[in-house]
Amino acid sequence: MIDREIILKQGKEVLRKEAASILKLEEHLGEEFVQAVELLYQCSGRVVTTGMGKSGLICKKIAATLSSTGTPSFFMHPADAIHGDLGMVVPGDVVLAISNSGETSEIKQLIPFLQRFMIKLISITGNPNSTLARFSDVVLRAEVEEEACPLNLAPTASTTVALVLGDALAMALIRKRGFRAEEFAQFHPGGKLGRRLLKVRDLMHSGSQMPIVGEWQPMKEAIYEISSKRLGMTCVVNQQGEVSGIITDGDLRRLLERDIGFLTKPVGQCMTPNPKMIDADSLAAQAVQVMESYSITSLLIADQGRKPIGVIHLHDLLKAGVV
Numbered sequence: 001m002i003d004r005e006i007i008l009k010q011g012k013e014v015l016r017k018e019a020a021s022i023l024k025l026e027e028h029l030g031e032e033f034v035q036a037v038e039l040l041y042q043c044s045g046r047v048v049t050t051g052m053g054k055s056g057l058i059c060k061k062i063a064a065t066l067s068s069t070g071t072p073s074f075f076m077h078p079a080d081a082i083h084g085d086l087g088m089v090v091p092g093d094v095v096l097a098i099s100n101s102g103e104t105s106e107i108k109q110l111i112p113f114l115q116r117f118m119i120k121l122i123s124i125t126g127n128p129n130s131t132l133a134r135f136s137d138v139v140l141r142a143e144v145e146e147e148a149c150p151l152n153l154a155p156t157a158s159t160t161v162a163l164v165l166g167d168a169l170a171m172a173l174i175r176k177r178g179f180r181a182e183e184f185a186q187f188h189p190g191g192k193l194g195r196r197l198l199k200v201r202d203l204m205h206s207g208s209q210m211p212i213v214g215e216w217q218p219m220k221e222a223i224y225e226i227s228s229k230r231l232g233m234t235c236v237v238n239q240q241g242e243v244s245g246i247i248t249d250g251d252l253r254r255l256l257e258r259d260i261g262f263l264t265k266p267v268g269q270c271m272t273p274n275p276k277m278i279d280a281d282s283l284a285a286q287a288v289q290v291m292e293s294y295s296i297t298s299l300l301i302a303d304q305g306r307k308p309i310g311v312i313h314l315h316d317l318l319k320a321g322v323v
Contacts, residue, residue: 014156017148021157022164028141029168036122036138037172040071043120045092047073050081052106054155055098055162062096062166069170070179078106086113094120096166100142100158102130111135124162140165200287201280203320204301204310205231212237212308215244215268219255222247222267233298235308236271242306245271248298277302280309284322287312 040047047066049059059075066073076088078097089095095114099107102125114121115135123136126143133139142165148156173179211229213222215238225234226249236245247270255262255270262270277300278287287299291314301310317323 010150014148017146018157018160021144021161024145025142025161025164028143032138032140033168033172036140036169037176039094039120039122039138040066040096040169040173041176043071043092043094045072045090045094047071047094047096048076048089049073049096049098049166050076050078050107050110051098052078052104054159055100055104058159058162058166059096059098061163062170065167065170066173069174070177071170071173078104078110082106082109086110089113089117089119091117091119094122096122096124097132097136098124098162099130099132100126100155100162102127102132104132107132124165126158126161198284198320198322199280200278200282200284200299200301200312201310203284203316203322204280204312205229205316206301206310210308210311211235213247213267214239215266215271217267219263219265219267219270222270223252223263226252231298231311231313233311235275235300235311236267237308241308243275243277243300243302243308244268245273246275246298246300247271275300277306278312284312284317284320288314288317288323291317 047063049063050056051059056075056077063073063075074088076085095110097107097110102123108131111121111131121136122138122140123132124140124142125133126141127133128139128141142158142161144157144161146152147154147158209229211225211231211234213225213234213236215236222234222236226232226247233246233248235243236247238244245268247267251270251272276290276294276296278290280301290299291297297314299312300308301312302308314323
């Protein structure tokens with residue numbers, strides 16, 4: 001039975017070997033990488049990733065990463081491709097093929113088709129003298145001195161290096177495209193990531209749902225707005241329709257304690273001036289940060305001219321799973 005120390009030693013050795021392979025890859029990254037990024041950036045169609053076995057699994061991940069960051073991409077199994085699925089590939093596409101040996105028979109059979117239809121080919125391979133490399137428009141070298149497998153057989157370090165190269169391509173394309181968090185959110189509408197990337201405008205109460213009163217109106221009108229809109233507050237505007245203040249449930253309790261006659265006063269004399277506001281295009285997560293910083297439960301949303309367009313409450317953020 002293998003004891004604990006041997007198991008830990010083996011695990012750490014795998015990590016060291018794979019980390020060393022990545023660092024060595026960094027030393028050799030050069031002009032070919034720039035050319036690959038340019039080719040992918042200029043692609044007028046889709047990026048088609050292809051590879052057999054473990055390389056195919058890496059290709060699926062690379063295609064998913066590219067697609068979620070603004071570069072339309074999909075995985076094509078090379079064995080299925082040579083039996084009819086090549087119809088997926090059309091002029092304007094770019095193929096990214098992964099083969100450590102560069103001699104994978106199913107991948108080599110794709111080459112005549114790609115050349116016939118003038119489809120650009122980028123390869124990630126550990127053999128720069130291979131058939132795949134010779135017929136590629138751009139070759140990304142991914143040699144490893146040895147696999148992390150104790151038998152030096154199972155694809156481990158080689159697949160890690162290929163995966164890292166795919167990530168590097170995708171991240172370089174993000175920078176080149178000027179891809180923004182807002183665009184990333186469009187491709188991730190579900191799950192925790194999607195919730196974190198929601199915008200304030202996606203959750204705010206606007207139009208008839210927004211509580212709003214004028215400075216000149218009596219306080220009983222403000223109380224009616226707070227009660228009927230059920231947000232625990234109301235926005236206050238001046239004669240120009242600009243945000244000038246806010247009245248909350250807490251403000252009402254404090255007014256009752258110190259001035260029982262406040263109901264006869266105009267809203268402008270009772271409001272809290274200069275309330276905290278946020279832009280409608282801000283991320284909902286930013287709204288949470290502002291609320292936490294100032295210990296408040298609601299934020300007004302206004303345009304550049306301080307005209308109110310909505311309100312967001314902590315309950316909205318809780319319901320959406322942002323908090």
